[in-house]
Amino acid sequence: MDAEKANYITKPTRFTVFLRTFLPWQLWRFAAINLKMIEIIRRSHRSESKK
């Protein structure tokens, strides 16, 4: 990728990249994301419903 193209792209800060694999933060995100997904799954299963 040429430098000019890359210059116009949003990039994460070092802190954001660090958080992506920082275990305590990711343990919390594991719980939070699972809860979000369970809510979507429950809601979607409600839509798989009787007419």
Place this chain on the structure above:
Amino acid sequence: MSRVVVLGAGIAGHTAAAFARSWLGRGHDVTVVSPRPDYNWVPSNIWVGVGLMKPAHVTFPLAPVYERAGIEFVQAAAREIHPEGDQDGTAPYVTAESADGRTLKVPYEFLINATGPALRFDKTEGLGPEGGHSLSVCLPQHAANAAAALAEEVERMKKGERRRFLVGVGHGTCTCEGAAFEYIVNLEFELRHRGVRDRAEITWITNEYELGDFGMGGMHLKRAGYVTPSSIFNASLFAERGIDWITRAHVSKVEPGRVLYETLDGNEGEQEFDFAMLLPPFSGVGLKAFGRDGAEITEKLFMPNEFMRVDADYTAKPYEQWRAADWPRTYQSPYYENIFAAGIAFAPPHAISVPHKSPNGTVIAPAPPRTGMPSAMIAKAVAHSVVDMIGGAKAPTHTASMADMGAACVASAGANPLTGTAASMTVYPIVPDFERYPDYGRDQDRTFGEIGLAGHWIKILLHHLFLYKARLRPGWRRIPE
């Protein structure tokens, strides 16, 4: 006694057969007709494709599972549907061709078509691993071959060579951009992990109008005080990892070491490669249908793309008039009340992404994806309706519209229990509904995405959970689709 015949044993077919068997009494039969002997958990094929798993880790033999569950398994490829029977009688049946060339006649009272896609490598000259010049991860063996080719490239890079990798889609009408996206970021991660990333030039080629479209018109995420389109996040990840990209492209030809492509503005380009993994476009599997008099009625049951017509609104209309209500709810054939389609086998009413054509008339726009979660939910709803109709219901009793359901999706971006990441995403609904959500078509509180190690843990969890469920182990019904 009724016989439910399910064509196909992928995510949709296997789910439909398992639930139908579970809910029907022993006085009724469930038969699965499928050409392959194994179940394949397709979402994990990308890990086979980078050499982290073997095909045996993402497949298992169906016959013993079906024997234990009381499901008849016919290993054969479905060819014809005779919904009115033939001149010998009015009982409907399908014909299927076994591996040794025998034609089998399988009668049914209810038919669930879950045949999935045909991989149409033939739509682009030179595309594909069988006679072409590119690799694929669509099937476990394709993925294993891609892993072997990748290992060879790594060896060459370890000796100091620079190599060019091209990943994406091999036609302007492809779908499943999400799978190719997972492959390219896993590939980049693996090259880093193996210490040769600095000798690799990696390029993404896609028919998407913008990065992050994924065939569902992209999505908008609330983050840090802004509503941001997924294209920003996708471009950011590629830039962070030094992956270049070509968007709005229709690959017209794959030659040894080079692809030729046309872009939406009508220009032509070429990209050289040493390793190319390009997904094919899909169509239906080419089932034919015949009336009682023997006349072909394929066009009545199927759309020109060979996917099955169901209760969708197939009226041709411009993008501005597309509605969420166009999407099917019961997946019942409009002509035969005992025929349903589930998963990729049903014909969508139209795309989800905005349609585009080049000045030459080439369609360059993703087809709508039907991923694992909606495919399984549709299959479960269809199985429920069929079971209720066998029990006396006059019409389908359950619905599962992609415009009413959300999807949770985890896209692997590197597989390692401590340094890996994955993009965890939810969208609600899958098909944007601009009447309910005028701004972006989706509920902003239920559409989110983030990348991190937690996503990788979830992806691993889902791999084991869904294979456990597919093996119909104790408690499988309690695992959601």
